[in-house]
Amino acid sequence: MSHLKSWTQEDIDYLEAHFGKCHVSKIANHLERTEIAVIGKARRLGLTMLTAGGYITLHELSKFLEVNNRTIKRWFEAGLKYRQKAILSKSYYFIDVGEFWSWAKNHKQLIDFSRMERGVLIPEPSWLDEAYKNSQKAAIKRHHVIWRPVEDQFLLSSLKKGDAYETIASALERSVRAVKARYRKLVSEGVAERKRYRLPWTQIEIDMLMDMDKQRLPDKEIAEELGREIHDIRYRRKRLREKGIHNFRKRKSS
Structure with missing residues (x-):
């Protein structure tokens, strides 16, 4: 394989279509390049949400399963394994697709499979079809x-x-x-009063907030990653600061 081979538009199209959906080695073999060259080009193109080798970010997993980020973090506490990695100066939480399916097999009661996007978290396990059908039946029953x-x-x-x-x-x-x-x-209907209920924070959420503050990410992005409102992010930061746990202060210009 040549390190000096120029990237054609066809090469880039193939990379964008397959990066994160199959192993880097397969992409590298198809493009006749080194794995390092493939990863480097993918990062320069901004293809960082799905990583090579079968990993997916917390945010992407929540998107494909149609649940919020807090749900995924509670799954962490229920035994779902995750890894924290820094990519392009930002920190992400990653889940191995294979480990997710192994965990999901023993925690089917926590997941509504009927809402997930099929054909994305590959390879899908053999038991998923039955679980998907059962979730569909349960969803129809709940609807009525x-x-x-x-x-x-x-x-x-x-x-x-x-x-x-x-x-x-x-x-x-x-x-x-x-x-x-x-x-x-x-x-x-006037039966209940509209209020902002403050949901309890888990330790994982607090750690993520402090970590993203260190990266100086904007509150809007932090709120999206944590699946919370911006006012909730600022309130929690203030409380942590008052307790002397987190001394970070947002710049006035942010």
Whole structure:
């Protein structure tokens, strides 16, 4: 393989279509280049959200499974393995696709497979088809279940206590989307008052906030990565500063 081989548009198109979806060695063999050359070119093109070797970022995993970032972080606490890597001066949280499927096999009750984008987290396990069908049936069943007054009361009281939507949804055996929609409906009907409920922070979230602050990422990007509101990010930073845990201060220009 030649280190001086010029990149054609056809080469770039192939790289953009396959980088992160298959191993670097396969791409390198097809393009007749070294693996280092492939990775270097991918980074220069900004292809950093999916990495070679079967890893996916926390944000991308949440996107493909249609859950928020907080859900993924709670899976970390439930045993899902992750790695933290620095790419182009930024820090990302990565999950090995194979390890995700191994973990998911034993935690099917936590995942709504019917909402995931198929054919992305490859190779998909043989048991996924059945799990996908079961999730579809459960979703259809939940869609037609009428909310009872006792469930409404449980929803509102749980929010006041600071319980996360995922926790409430699990207790009610409904989807997070359904729980949020029900709360909005109760607010619109005047049954509940619109409030900003502060959900409890996990240690992983706090560590991620402090790490991203060190990188001087904007609050908007931090909020997106953590799946929280900007005001929640600023409030938590203030509380950490008051406790002497985190001395970082945002520059006025940011």
